[in-house]
Amino acid sequence: xxxxxxxxxxxxxxxxxxxxxxxxxxxxxxxxxxxxxxxxxxxxxxxxxxxxxxxxxxxxxxxxxxxxxxxxxxxxxxxxxxxxxxxxxxxxxxxxxxxxxxx
Amino acid sequence: xxxxxxxxxxxxxxxxxxxxxxxxxxxxxxxxxxxxxxxxxxxxxxxxxxxxxxxxxxxxxxxxxxxxxxxxxxxxxxxxxxxxxxxxxxxxxxxxxxxxxxxxxxxxxxxxxxxxxxxxxxxxxxxxxxxxxxxxxxxxxxxxxxxxxxxxxxxxxxxxxxxxxxxxxxxxxxxxxxxxxxxxxxxxxxxxxxxxxxxxxxxxxxxxxxxxxxxxxxxxxxxxxxxxxxxxxxxxxxxxxxxxxxxxxxxxxxxxxxxxxxxxxxxxxxxxxxxxxxxxxxxxxxxxxxxxxxxxxxxxxxxxxxxxxxxxxxxxxxxxxxxxxxxxxxxxxxxxxxxxxxxxxxxxxxxxxxxxxxxxxxxxxxxxxxxxxxxxxxxxxxxxxxxxxxxxxxxxxxxxxxxxxxxxxxxxxxxxxxxxxxxxxxxxxxxxxxxxxxxxxxxxxxxxxxxxxxxxxxxxxxxx
Numbered sequence: 171x172x173x174x175x176x177x178x179x180x181x182x183x184x185x186x187x188x189x190x191x192x193x194x195x196x197x198x199x200x201x202x203x204x205x206x207x208x209x210x211x212x213x214x215x216x217x218x219x220x221x222x223x224x225x226x227x228x229x230x231x232x233x234x235x236x237x238x239x240x241x242x243x244x245x246x247x248x249x250x251x252x253x254x255x256x257x258x259x260x261x262x263x264x265x266x267x268x269x270x271x272x273x
Numbered sequence: 274x275x276x277x278x279x280x281x282x283x284x285x286x287x288x289x290x291x292x293x294x295x296x297x298x299x300x301x302x303x304x305x306x307x308x309x310x311x312x313x314x315x316x317x318x319x320x321x322x323x324x325x326x327x328x329x330x331x332x333x334x335x336x337x338x339x340x341x342x343x344x345x346x347x348x349x350x351x352x353x354x355x356x357x358x359x360x361x362x363x364x365x366x367x368x369x370x371x372x373x374x375x376x377x378x379x380x381x382x383x384x385x386x387x388x389x390x391x392x393x394x395x396x397x398x399x400x401x402x403x404x405x406x407x408x409x410x411x412x413x414x415x416x417x418x419x420x421x422x423x424x425x426x427x428x429x430x431x432x433x434x435x436x437x438x439x440x441x442x443x444x445x446x447x448x449x450x451x452x453x454x455x456x457x458x459x460x461x462x463x464x465x466x467x468x469x470x471x472x473x474x475x476x477x478x479x480x481x482x483x484x485x486x487x488x489x490x491x492x493x494x495x496x497x498x499x500x501x502x503x504x505x506x507x508x509x510x511x512x513x514x515x516x517x518x519x520x521x522x523x524x525x526x527x528x529x530x531x532x533x534x535x536x537x538x539x540x541x542x543x544x545x546x547x548x549x550x551x552x553x554x555x556x557x558x559x560x561x562x563x564x565x566x567x568x569x570x571x572x573x574x575x576x577x578x579x580x581x582x583x584x585x586x587x588x589x590x591x592x593x594x595x596x597x598x599x600x601x602x603x604x605x606x607x608x609x610x611x612x613x614x615x616x617x618x619x620x621x622x623x624x625x626x627x628x629x630x631x632x633x634x635x636x637x638x639x640x641x642x643x644x645x646x647x648x649x650x651x652x653x654x655x656x657x658x659x660x661x662x663x664x665x666x667x668x669x670x671x672x673x674x675x676x677x678x679x680x681x682x683x684x685x686x687x688x689x690x691x692x693x694x695x696x697x698x699x700x701x702x703x704x705x706x707x708x709x710x711x712x713x714x715x716x717x718x719x720x721x722x723x724x725x726x727x728x729x730x731x732x733x734x735x736x737x
Binding site for chain 1: 286289290292293294296297298299302303305306307309310313316317320321324327328329331332335336338339340342343344346347348350351352354356359360362363365366367369370372373374376377379380381383485488489492495496498499500502503504506507508509510511512513514515516517518519520521522523524525528529532616618623625626628629632633643
């Protein structure tokens, strides 16, 4: 193991702890949007996909790069949009105006 | 440039962490999603800036095409999907993310192919390929089950656990061969294929009702694959974001199993929900008959009640009956009936799914009661109106130790003075278990499509 690997490993361990900590108090009703939201975040693989696609030269590299970018973009864009759609519905009933009208 | 890159990735990571934190509180959740999205745009945009000099012509074309097509497909499908089909949509987006991670890993391995990859440098790519493939294949099966393109009941065969165990061993063995003995393309492809098969055989024996938990686990799996790619590409953003999802997804998986009162191992390996004939369950149930009523009977009962607790389930969502339900509830309230909604943590197909569906029909937030909050109120309720729910009110969870769902927390709908069940047929629920509540003498069944039944009830309440 070289020094760089150890540094990366440090990031990994710390991020794992933060990941556990950050969502330890999530209420049940937000499980679905939270899953969907974190699903969008792993779309960061788009960065990795761009890195391999950017200097593609052989046909194989081109095919792999294209598919990776395409799928990763679907993951990111679809993930955030679908999460927003779910959360939009939580939002509409929050303003005080609606509550008063009901009773 | 390198320092700027690291700083921007750090900023993006902070935004991801804040986004996740905001997502776990109802008030700030929507902002959280946007904060994370800003982090993503930042990381991706800066990566393009860094790469600007090294693009090949083909590289530019595939990146632009990929982002354009992927973006349009992503937006359109996310915008047009019905709220009821949300879980399978999430499964698909998770699956394609896993596939992307596997492809990135694959391209890394192919570069090293044939030259006996140095032991350490190959590990992350191998890990990314394995996890990405499992996540992709598993998500597809989860999608097919939720979309009901294939049976939701567990598909098992004798020794399926043994086969899965052997597959895991085989994959590990191949990974070792690839890394230290022979990094040939044939071995890489075999590894890819085996991981893909494991993804399928791992999810097949899991029942449709448990798919949300599986999707959450596969989500974590993709996260780890992405983190592994980060190691391979020496990329801080990938490691942090991937690990965050891996860790939070793992915890979320456990929380979801907890909400169903079951352990993760039971969910993943219990083949839960096989249609079964259990003696201790059947004897009490078989002898009784079902009392089925007309919409007029039920309408009158509801109209002259003081308090009604509605228990919505997936059947309501499938029938798109949430608006009709809201109409019925409004009508009852205008007559002075107290109406509340009892939301089981796993009502619908995913935890929190039902809240989203009812929010869509503008049901006031404060009428939605969580299970612990409302369970003691059923005793005082005149009517428990169960719309398209089944397993979440099955008393077997409380009093039939032999039953598959024994121990799952349920809504105490059986304690209400009257129970009205709107249901399409006598078919067992997603867990595949008969429900003795259907045969209770206080229960009236109203058969039919939930939306149509609700419309009939609205008409019946109006005239009574």
